[in-house]
Amino acid sequence: MRNKIFILLTASALILGGCSSNSVDAEDTNENNTVISSEDEETPVGDEGEALESEDLDNSSLDATDNDSASDDESASEDDYSAQIKTEVEDVVSSSSSLTDEIDGICKLYEKYENIRMDAETQVEMDSLSLNQLYVWQAEAESLLDRINEADGSQYDAIYSSYTDWEQHVDEISQKMAYEYEGGSIQGMIIRVYSAERYRNEAVKLAEKLATINGDSDFEAPDFGPVGFYGSYDNPESCIICTEGMESGSYTLLICIKDNEDIKGYITGPDDFGSYAFTSDDGSITGTISFKKGAGLQITEAPDDCPVPAGSATIYDGAY
Incomplete structure (x- = not known):
């Protein structure tokens, strides 16, 4: 994770940037887009100056809602790289000459998606994109578990049981680690980033176990610091x-x-x-x-x- 001051400054800029609004001149609106009835009520009009019926208004509202939903779906689709990430992780695994190279490659893949998140234009987008960093290390952990099972099924059950026991506490631990952001607008994003790092650390432990099973004494775990x-x-x-x-x-x-x-x-x-x-x-x-x-x-x-x-x-x- 990049240093806190950068994250906080970025979040502040995003929040302040989202506070602007466009005003509308009420007099112009009345003059060009409405007809004043005898009861002084404003009735919306169409392009030819004819008053819109209630059915037209309902359909217009539905069309707008549908368009908003389509935009939301498109945005969510653009932010969700889960399928792509799984393929990319598989590519790193297949192209690596050793487990050490593999973990280094996954670290670079994680950094790629961290940069995508940090380049987001809005805080909402950053929050959504933070999930992809989690997907990277989850996919790597699952891949390592599969290979442990293939290499030595007799050890797999115990290793998998320990992993699932650990996994059910990830959210709790990550939330506790995000204590400095409690109640803040970026707390959820920070929790997801900490969760991704928990999976990262666990994936390295699984890689160490696979290296031992395979007799790979050259495996070197990266140093992620004391966080x-x-x-x-x-x-x-x-x-x-x-x-x-x-x-x-x-x-x-x-x-x-x-x-x-x-x-x-x-x-x-x-x-x-x-x-x-x-x-x-x-x-x-x-x-x-x-x-x-x-x-x-x-x-x-x-x-x-x-x-x-x-x-x-x-x-x-x-x-x-």
């Missing part, structure tokens, strides 16, 4: 959420502690050991955090009433 949900989706009240910060290369951290107020802050890094430095928004809490298959938080400084005291370490199992 994600860390913890168990069975216990979402205790978790860490990492999202992109306002500045390029920066990250915002939300520490959720059950029965306590959330701690908000930011992280910088990583250092040579892959750890990030954490500082709360008010500067009263500092520490370090590392990410891998989960998150490990070490607090170095905190006030006495802090729910995570200085010297404490907490492990959040699971990365989504």
Whole structure:
């Protein structure tokens, strides 16, 4: 996802751009397009100056409605690339020389549809186009599952069961990750983008499993950075959420502690050991955090009433 400030500025421009309207001169309308009756009521007239019957008005309204519906259907069709995406994913799979090349190719395909979304002229169009980014990684995950089944059916059932269990929590996790946009006009779009990234991360895990089955020791998973949900989706009240910060290369951290107020802050890094430095928004809490298959938080400084005291370490199992 591109940095937040670009997204917010784009959304603001779209919203402001949609506020203009065209005024109509009432006197001109009366003079040219209506006939004033004896009761001073305005009656719509046709091109030849004849008053339109009620049946004509009804038919005219229906025609307009039909035209609007056709335009909506055409717009939806133009925004929906699902069939095309499935074909494109299949092309990447068949033309890749390795799983590493395949994932790189799918990343480029995802970027293509991200650029299409960002180039949209209206916010409504951007919202609709965000679904296509989700389709890219869903199609790749399904393709990997099919190949795992073909390569080793004995492992497939367990892998597929784990996948479907994970999949039913995607919306919940993505919505929780979009907490900064709650109630905003672009919240739905941000949730879909986060959902696409959850499928991306899961697809990479499936690719790792397929590489192991195939004996492909050269597979290299790309580094997507620390953005994600860390913890168990069975216990979402205790978790860490990492999202992109306002500045390029920066990250915002939300520490959720059950029965306590959330701690908000930011992280910088990583250092040579892959750890990030954490500082709360008010500067009263500092520490370090590392990410891998989960998150490990070490607090170095905190006030006495802090729910995570200085010297404490907490492990959040699971990365989504």
